[in-house]
Amino acid sequence: MTVTIERPKIRACIFDMDGLLINSEEIYTDVTNGVLKDHGKPILPWSVKADLQGRPGTESAARFLEWSQLPYTPEELYAIFTERLKPRWKNTAPMPGAVELLQNLKQKGVPIALATSSYKANYLLKSAHLDHLFGLFNEANKVMGDDSRIPKGRGKPEPDIWLVALATINANLPDHMEPIKPEECLIFEDGIPGVIGAKKAGCQVVWVPDPNILNVFADTKHEIVGEWGEILPSLDALDFAKYGL
Structure with a gap:
């Protein structure tokens, strides 16, 4: 007999950024395909994109080079991408439902945090014109990929960034409130490495993948999110009541 453990009520929410809150993954894909075209290579397959x-930047570059075999070191390639991407970040825009979801959580008094693998310099470029979105997060609850509290080599798919973000929430709770446990935290992600890290952290997870990636992993999508995971087509599809929100 299979025993289903009831999900704890959600007390906090943590959000990825790229591809989840803003459309920056589209920009990454466009620039990446431009670099590939310069070297006579085919466009980036969605299966590689998903990985x-x-x-973190140089780790992603190293994995990309394993597939593409371009004549660069990870550091050289990361620098090329950084320069090509820099003028494009002014064009980032919120994903459907992102602003409304964050506003609703704030109105309900649900603590929220941001946990992005983007380094701080890139985060600032991507978010400078989107204060109506990123201004909804307290500065103390924004964790970037180069945060000193994340040990080197422990970016997504490791759980560290999620646990650091949760710690920032707990550090600012009123004295009378019990600390929020990982299983009481709902993580929102569009990327598979982040979903894996969320599960390792012991959190519940909502996966909002690009439809092309979901199509590639159609046969294993439920294994990816796990028992305490859900797949949504967009952030505006969240059922608040399901999570006790």
């Missing part, structure tokens, strides 16, 4: 999403 790169959410990983």
